[in-house]
Amino acid sequence: MHLRFSHIVMRDPWFVIGCGLAIVFAAATFLGPPLAPFDPWDMSFTPISPASARHPLGINDAGQDILSELLFAVRNTVGFGLVSGMMALAIGVLIGVSAGWFGGVTDMILMRVADVLLAIPAIMVLILTAALFRPSPWSLAMILALLIWPSVSKGVRAQTLSIRQSLHVKAAAQIGGGKWYIIRRHLIPELYPLYLIGFAAKARMAMFMEASLAFLGLFDPTRKSLGMMISYALRYYYMDIWWNWLLPPILCLSLLIMTVTFLAISVEKVLDPRLREILGEETA
C-alpha cells in the first residue's frame, strides 16, 4: 500500500517482536502436525516422565508426548481466535458503518440489538451452548462472534458519525462523489485503527475463551487445547511437573495474546501517516 512500508515498519520494536512471535506461532499452527515428533494421541509412553532428549517436554499422565500435544493445542486455539475475531470484526464493521452512515430507523434498530447483546454475558451463553448442544469448535467460534460484535460496531458507528461530518468527506460530496464512493474511499480507510483494535480485542478474547472452555472440559476431551492441558497439568501439580507440563501452555497462551496486541499497535502506526511520522522521528 505504501512505498516506505517495509522500511519504516522494520525499525519498529513492537513490530519486530510481534512479528517474531507471530512467525513462531504461525509455524506451530500450520506446520504443527509434521513438526510434532510423535502422534499426540499415542499413549504408548511411560506416564509422567520428566523431560528427556527424546521427549523435550516429557510425557503426561496419559502417556502422551507433551511437545506434540502443545503444537496441536496452539493450532486449535489460534484457529478459534482468528475465526471468531474476524467474524466479529466483519459483523461489527458492517453493522457499525450501516448504522452510522444511514442513521434514522436503521441506526435505531441496529443499536438496540447491539445493546441487548452487550447485556448478555458471552461466557454464560457459550458454556450453556457447549454443555447442552455439544457443537463443533467452529460453530462455537461463530456463536462467540455473534455475541461479541456490538462493542466493535459501537466504536465504528461513532467514528463513522464523526468522519461523516468531517470536511474532507463534505468536500468529496461537493465534488460529486457518490455515497458508495465516499464510503469506499474516505470512510473505510479512515476506520483502519478501529479494525485493528477491534480485531485484536476480539481475537484475544476468543483465544482466552477457547482456553477457558477447554479448561472447564466443555470440549471433546480428545481435542487438544491449551486450556485442557493446563487443566490436566494442575491435577498433578504436587508432582514436579510445573516447568515442563504446566508452564508451556500458560506461556503459549500469554504470548499469543501479546503477539496479536503488538502487531495491532505497529500496523496501526504504519497505516496512519500521522502516527508514522511520530514513529519515524522516534526511531531516527
Add this chain to the structure above:
Amino acid sequence: MSLAIEKLSVVYLDGGHAVQALEEVSLSLVPGQCSALVGESGSGKTTLGMACLGLLPASASIQGSMAFHGRHLYPFDEKAFNEVRWKKIAMVFQNGAANLNPVHPIIDQVAEPLIQHLQLGRKQAKEKAAETLVRLGLDSAHHSHYPHQLSGGQSQRVLLAMATILNPEVLILDEPTSALDAMNKGIVTGLIREAKSAGKSVLLITHDLEFAVKNADTMAVIYLGQIMEVLPGADLLVQPFHPYTLALGRSYPTITTARDLGGIRGDAFYRMVHQHVRSNGKTYSHTHIQVPETSHKNGHAPPTGCLFHNRCTQAIERCMHEEVALEKVGNHEVRCIRHGIADLLELRGVSKQYDQTAALQSTDLTLRYGEAFCLVGETGSGKTTLAMVAAGALQSDEGSRLFEGMDIRKGDRRSLARRIGVIYQNPAESVSHRFSVLEIVEEPLKIHESALSKGQMKEQVRRVLAEVHLSTDDAFLARYPHELNMGAIQRVCMARALILEPSLLVADEPTSSLDPSVQAKVMKLLLDLQIERGLTLLFVTHDIGLARKIGDRLGVMLGGGLVEVGPASQILTCPSHPYTRLLLVSVGGSFQEDLPVRTSLGAEAPRGCPFLTRCRRAQDVCRRAKPQLLDRDHRRVACHFPLGSPSQ
C-alpha cells in the same frame, strides 16, 4: 446630429490579403455631447478618426456612408471633404509633437489654418493664435519656440490650439491625453466642456478610460473594428454589460479601483480579408478571423462568429459560429449572443437554519460570468454558509439555486458539481490525511473522468500542479498533507479545485491560515488563474484589505443577509450602509469616524434592521421593518437611511 456614420467598413489592402480595420461601424455625434471611442490598440479607433476627415490612405477600401448635416462625405466625395475639413471637422492627432513641423515656430503653425481657410492677414492671424494658445495655458514666452523646445504637454496644447482655432463643429480628439499628466488633462477636460457648452460635438478617441468616463456622455467600446457595446459614459467602469468592457475596465488603473490589474486573457485575432478575382473580372472578398499563433497559410479560424469569443469568459459553442449584431439591452447596446454578461449562478431567497440560529435569511445572490465577487462581513454574518450554499456543499432550507439559468434541483447535481471548484477555509482538513498529493488532486478526476487511464490522470495532475507553481516530480506526488507547509497544502487544494476546469471557483477564506508573504503569493496566483481561465470567483473574506485587492463587486453581509451589494471600488470609497462604513472604520485606513459608534452587540431585533442596535441613525421605522435591498445608483442597499449619495 452633426456627423452621422452609417455602417462604415474600412479594409486596408496589402497585396494579396487585407486587414479589416473597421466593420459596419455606426456612430452619431450629437451637438453639445461628447462621444468616446475606447478600446485596445489596433481596434480601429484611429482609423475611424481619420475616416471622419477623409484622410485614409489610398490602400483603404471604404464601404458604408457618412454624412455631415445631411451632406454625404462617404461614399468618398473629395469636394465635400474639402469644404468641411478643418473648418467644420477638426482633429487633434495622436503622438503630439510628431505632428508639428520642426522648422517653423509654433505660433506660425497655429496661425496657418486661419490664413489658409479664413484668408486672414498674417498679423491678425498670429494675434488670434496667440490668444488661443494663452487660453490653453501656453504663455507668450513659448509662442516663438520651435516644437523641439516644448515638452510633450505643451506640444499637445499647440495641437489643441490648431484644431480649435477655426471653431469647428465637430472636434475629434485622438488620444489627447496620452502625453499629459493629470494637471494638464484638466485643461483638455475644460476644453471639451467648453466645446460641449458651445453646442459642438466631440469625438474622443482614447484608451484612457478614466478620462473617457469623466468627459463622455456616450461611449462606444470597439474591438477589432467592431463596436461591442454602446453605453452611457458613467457606466463604463461600474456597470459594463459586455464581457469585453468588463475586462477592459479591469485592465485600467483608476484611482478608486483597488483591485490588482487584471488584463484580458489571450490575444486578439488577426482579421484578414481575402480578395478573389472571378473570371468575369469582378472581385469579391470574404473575411477570415485568424488566431494569432497560426500563420496565415496553416489554416483559418471559422469565418463567422463573435470576434471576442476566444478571450471571452462566457463563450459558448454558438459564439464561434453565429454572427451577432448590436442589440439594445437596457440603456446599453451590446453585441453579444448572450445579451451581455450573463448570470452564472443565481441564488433566490435562500435560507438556512442551524438549530435555533438562522444563518441565512432569504438572501439573493447573483454571480456573473468572469467577475470576482467578494463577500465580506463580520464573523457569524453567514458568509461561509452563503458561499457553501452557492457551491452546493450545503443544501439550503428554502429558496432556489440557478446555475446558468437552470434550476439545480431539476438538473443533474453530479454534472453541475464539476463546474464548481471549492477552496475551503482549512486546507489541511478539507483533504483526507490518508491521501497523497497525487490522490488528493486526482480525486475529482476519479469521480468524473473514471475512463481516463492512470497515466493520463497523472499527466493532468502534473499540469495543474505546475499551474499553481508546485513541484511535479514523483517524490512530491507521493507526499502526504502533513508533510507539507500550509501554503503548499492550500495550493494543492487549489490544484484540486481547478483540475476539472470549473466555471466557478468558490474560495472561503483561502488565506486565513497563511502568513502575509505566503498569502500574497497564493492570492496573486488565484487572481492570475481567474483572469487566464476566465473563472468566476466567489471570494469570502473578513479582511476588507484583501477584498479590495480581489473584488470587482462586493457584497457586505450582516445577520444572515446582504446589506450592500455593488462595485467594490464604489462601496469601499463611499459606503452607503452604516454597517459597511463601520467595517471600514474598524479596519482604519482613510475612514475616520467623527463620532464614536456604538459597537455593543445587543440582542437583535426580531423584525427590524439587523444593524439596529449598533446604528447611530436608527429611527422608529428601523425597529419596525427590516429594510429591503433596493437599487441605488449602481448598487443595492438595505437601509432606510442610507449614507449620502456617492457624489457627495
